[in-house]
Amino acid sequence: MTLFDVVFKGNDAVYGLTENAINDAIAKYGEDKAVSFPDTAYCLPCYYAVTGVKVTNLKELKEALGVVKTLMTRDQKLNDAFMSGVATALCAEFIEVLKYIDGAAPYAEPYYGHLADAIIRELGVPLVTGDIPGVAVILGKAPTAEEAVELVKSYQAQGILVTMVGECIDQCLSQGMKLGYGVRVVPLGADVTSVIHVVSVALRAALIFGNVAPGDAAALMKYTMDRVPAFVNAFAPLNEVIVACGAGAIALGFPVITNEETFRVPKSLIVQKDVSKFNATSLEARNIKIKITKIDIPVAFASAFEGEIIRRGDMQVEFDGSRVDCVELVHAKEMSEIEDHKIEVIGPDFDEFPVGSKQSIAYVVEVAGKNMQADFEPVFERKFHSYINCIEGVMHTGQRDMIRIRISKATFEAGFRAKDLGEVLYARIKSEFDAVVDKCQVKVITDPAECTRLRHEVAIPMFDKRDERLSTLTDETVDVYYSCIMCQAFSPSHVCVVTPERLGLCGAVSWFDAKATNELDPAGPCQIITKERVIDERIGEYEDVNEAVRKFSQGALEEVSLYSIMEKPMTSCGCFECICGIEPFSNGVVIANREYAGQTPLGMTFSELASMTGGGVQTPGFMGHGKHFIASKKFMKAEGGVQRIVWMPKDLKDQVGERLNATAKELYGIENFTDMIGDETIATDPETLVGFLTEKGHPALGLDPMM
Amino acid sequence: MSEEFKLTSVEEMEAATNRLLETGAKVGADAWQLRVKNQTPHCKFGEKGICCRICAMGPCRITPKAPRGICGCDADGIVGRNYLKFTAGGGATHSDHGREICHTLYQAKPDGAYKVKDPEKLIRIAKEWGVETEGRDIYDLAHEMAETALLEYGKPFGNQRWLKRAPEHTQEIWQREEIAPRAIDREVACSLHMTHMGCSSKPEALIRQSLRMGLADGWGGSMCGTEFSDVLFGTPKPIDTEANLGVMVEENVNIVVHGHDPSLSEMVCEYADDPEMIAYAKTKGAKGITVSGVCCTSNEVAMRRGVPMAGNFLQQENVVLTGACEAIVVDVQCIFPALGPLSKCFHTKFITTSPIAQMPDSEFIRFNAATAAENAKAIVKMAIDNFENRKPELVHIPQIKQKATVGYSVEALVKVLDGVANTQVDEMGTTKPLIECITSGVIRGAVAMVGCNNPKVRPDYAHIEMMKKLIANDIVIVASGCSAQAAAKAGLMDKRAKDLCGAGLKRVCELADIPPVLHMGSCVDISRMMILVATLAKDSGLNISQLPVVGCAPEWMSEKAVSIGNYVVATGIDTFLGVDPYVAGSETVGKLLTEGVRDWVEAAYTVETDIEKLTDLMIERIEEKRKAIGI
DSSP: OOOHHHHHHHHHHHHHHHHHHHHHHHHOOTTTTBOOOTOSSSSSSHHHHHHHHOBBBBBHHHHHHHHHHHOOOOSSHHHHHHHHHHHHHHHHHHHHHHHGGOOOOOOOOOOOOOOOHHHHHHHHHHHHHHOOOEEEESSSSOHHHHHHHHHHHHHHHOEEEEEEETHHHHHHHHHHHOOOOGGEEEEESGGGGHHHHHHHHHHHHHHHHHHHOOOHHHHHHHHHHOOEEEEEOOHHHHHHHHHHHHHHHHHHOOOEHHHOOOOBBBBTTEEEGGGGGGGHHHHTTTOOOOOOOHHHHHHHHGGGTTTTTOOGEEEEEEEETTSSSOOOEEEOOGGGGGGTTTTEEEEOOGGSSSSEEEOOEEEEEEEEOOOOOOEEEEEHHHHHHHHHHHHTTTTEEETTTTEEEEEEEHHTTTTTTTHHHHHHHHHHHHHHHTOOEEEEEEEEEEOOHHHIIIIIIIIHHHHHHHHHHHHTTTTOOOSSEEEEOOTTTTTTOOOOBTTTTTTOOOOOOHHHHHHHHHHTTSSSOOOOEEEEOOTTTTTTTEEHHHHHHHTTTSOOOOOOSSOSSSSOOOOOOOOSSSSEEEGGTTTEEEEEEEOOOOOTTSSSSSHHHHSSOOOOOOOOTTTEEEEGGGGGGGTTTTGTGGGGGOOOOOHHHHHHHHHHHHHHHHHOOOSSSGGBOOOOOTOOSHHHHHHHHHTTGGGGGSSSSOO | OOOOOOOOOOHHHHHHHHHHHHHHTTTTTOOOHHHHHHSSSSSSHHHHHEEEETTTTEEEEEEEESSSSTTTTTTHHHHHHHHHHHHHHHHHHHHHHHHHHHHHHHHHOTTSSSSOHHHHHHHHHHTTTTTTOTTOOHHHHHHHHHHHHHHHTOOSSSSGGGGGOHHHHHHHHHTTTTTOOHHHHHHHHHHHHHSSTTOOOOOOHHHHHHHHHHHHHHIIIIIHHHHHHHHHOOOOOOEEEEEEEGOOOTTTEEEEEEOOOHHHHHHHHHHHHHHHHHHHHTTOOOEEEEEEEEHHHHHHHHHHOOOOEEEOGGGHHHHHTOOOSSSSESSSSSTTTHHHHHHHTTSSSEOOOTTTTTTSSEEEOOOOGHHHHHHHHHHHHHHHHHHHHHHGGOOOOOOOOEEEEOOHHHHHHHHHHHSSOOTTTTTTSHEEEEEEEHHHHHSSSSEEEEEOOOTSSOOTTHHHHHHHHHHTTTTTEEEEHHHHHHHHTTTTTTTTGGSSOOHHHHHHHHHHHHEEEEOOOOOOOTTHHHHHHHHHHHHHHHOGGGSSSEEETTTOOOOOOOOHHHHHHHHHOOEESSOOSSSSTTTHHHHHHIIIHHHHSSSOOOOOHHHHHHHHHHHHHHHHHHHHHTT
């Protein structure tokens, strides 16, 4: 017998029962006897929703059965099976309504039977907000009472509304489980036909919330499929009637998960022999993602802690990417490669480090999802800063391989360990990016050798590849830029304007990242900025950009230029990878990067320079920026471009040298431009520097003074 | 997706063509529509396959009064020989295309015009062939694989390596029936040897060799073409594109690529995207450069790059008739010699590139792998320079086009299927979800719609109308070649076409987020369909011939199509034709093809020129196959 034949057989059986029941009722009460469910404005809600016809008495009920018969076509096609499923459901509703004749109360404790309109209205909001992420319909008898209880409890813990039909109710009661609408477990009834009372809820929801016109069956089925996150768990053995009801559920978009060996239909009829996996199987089948609200760590997690500073004296341990190898990374993988919620710690835990010591750390968050794209990786990474900062007593700065994390003594003493870092990342990624992340696992690595390997062999090539993609785009070839206000927690009036040739000053938000962030969350921190109304091409000023900056800085900032450090320079938050400042003796600029701890020819260290700017204030002559921006043709374009660079730390020179030389060659025809640039091995005072520059014939010396 | 979705009808397409033919009439252009009239009625002897001119004693024609040729060969022998020769022509063509791809792979370099874009696939095939991959430089491996593949064309002993991909049962049939193909070139030569004067005239022998010749194509040369094209240019993944003449952009320089071999068109697309070239086009008064395609070259670049499809086989003259085509660049196969004279009526440059396909009235830019980049750049530049020669009064681009999602390689399909599988219960990376849809009856079966256009059938009408009826009956379609383009032009590859399906296929399209007609590539890529059925058979434990799957070429015209038909049938898939393959002159050969071969390979042909009937026959066959396995 084909699957469809089983459905047809079950449908015929229920139809026969219904016909007899109606005939018996007419014989007993007469045709004019009123039929209705209590506390609903929708008569027989399912029949009304499907056909648009209100049934009020037995005569009309008999006519309605005639209409139901027309649905029961018998071609070997899914449409026939779906319609027979719907017909079966409608028959069930007819049988059920007969129980309510003369205001009878057919359902007594613990059963609910028909559910009032008021309950549906109450369910509307939590279903929309995801506070009730799904509706489970559990049918039949679990292999053991314990398994029934375990399954119901697993849904309960996720906030899923559970409705039950048949022996599973007795099984739960036998284990002393508390049931009832108050605890989101609703026993509907003992007979299989009582399942119609939850279908009735779904269909009334379509009428009430979905504005579906009664009788528009196509719109009704689309609404339930797209909007009502219900699914069925049907325990073996399945008889034809249950399969016919199942066809009705599937027609409405509700997958059926069963432990009976039967036909399989992807996403619709799923055989799961292991009842303990019904929960996970069902959620995946119905694309239900559970928001993780509580993170299981020994300290608090809240945005209140985001700006918390951990002083040196208060810290238990520090991970510092500017001194040792550290890295944070998101890696998209295949679904089969990831075990959800696996947290692995590789290397010594926090209690094995001397108090106040500097250590290596790397954390790799591996994600998979049917809609995941590799473009989203850096976007997730940028959120780590905020996530880790929200942990009570943990401070995080920087990004990529230039991170610094401090863990306070109090937090350590509360029991916070490496695994907890993984828990936070897991929980936040899963809940914030549930649209694309189906599975997530985290590796927290404190083994220094492995950190070194990860940083140099995995992460840096990956970062380079991301940067490389950018190098082919220019500001002129794109139609839009993006704003980025990811760090407004620290710097409420700072706004980055991210363009292909000017990445965010943190060095971590490229134009692609901003674009992906915008696609993931159109109302989020990165917004599209058009660039149609040019004010001044030379300094890169646009009316559209100014408007955006004004809006996103809440009016703190009026105008910015994209390509000048003297005129309306872009502001800095404090997360910048590098800072550049004018060096008056040479008409040039000095650049220092965050990792550089020594003196610069300006007489200031990076930290001192950093304190000059930041906080979202425009400081002409000083500007924070990303490393990648140094070799950009748009770097200080208004002041003459990269030829103004007179000094930078040697290490930084090595990092950007190749690209910077290429830019200088292209713009000015200068070969090996970096050889003309001073560094700490050559000079850390202006006089020696100018001497060196003169000797090299540095082009900045011949340029107009900047101020 | 807010705009309303509506299929483009064949009538609308015909109206657009008629408007273009008016332009043609103005400039005195010829057109296939006119040439068909001149050639009608066709020679009856030719049509029935009973004209023999393989020796200089003839030509001989069979009539009731003259039932034998001078040598004594009867109609059965003549029809059978002609059929085998036709097959050999097709098999040689596809296989030589595959050979070119192998040569291109052999010349791939990390810094060259051709690179290995899918190293994983290369390694996968190398492992399959037992070639050492551990610690190898990928280009080193590529070159060894290319050479190994090239040896498949002339190996002295043994059968084709790809045959091992077939289910055991199928391989046994091929061995048992002595149709497992040996070296590809040997099967071509053997076919031509058999059809020489005074060799085979026994229909069984000729048809048997036709099957082996076909298998040498589908499970040999074509498979090399497909697989190594993927290695070189990337394995197709779902990508959005558009189809029909409306994809040409009036303000832009329009370059149309046409033919079959992606090596040329990939490079042309590369340079048309080059900012330098775009800037150059702007200096010539154009807004940009639009590359679009015709025929299978179009399928190749659409699948991998989303390059839009201007049209299929019988639309090739239309692109020139728009008056907005700066250059039509062709490689090999299915190119009308008519394009030469036609291009002279317009400013269009007709650029031939292959020594295989040289034509009068064309500019010949000899393309080869070593100088590919320069050649492509020269072609793009020539097109740009030609923009200013347009005659504005002749420009008319019919504004009809449809959106399409294309690029369903077997690898991509498996990925789609993983998307509807449940990781808690299902094994990932298989075709099982599709098998479950079929066994449960949600999908009734699958039809592989392939083949050309042919003026003997109202162009595109058969493709489109059959597909509409099949999807309404919950039958999923995989399409390739000009059939796929007909579907795309109609809108059947727009995901919104799900609403034209029966409830079962519609639900599958919604859950898997696919269109009901899946674009699997060019005609060479019918080898993908072979791999798909082989995988379905292995994943389901059924024989290929038991699967409710059939093939159909309702508007076929080329020798390649007959070669394809032969390997599809020989693989165990019933194949339905809408045009007779010149065998009407021999009842024996006809019977052999439609019935007899079933005893050998568990499948046979059905020929029916009434398209409505042909569709119903396929649906019936699919339901019969379901019944036979009790689903």
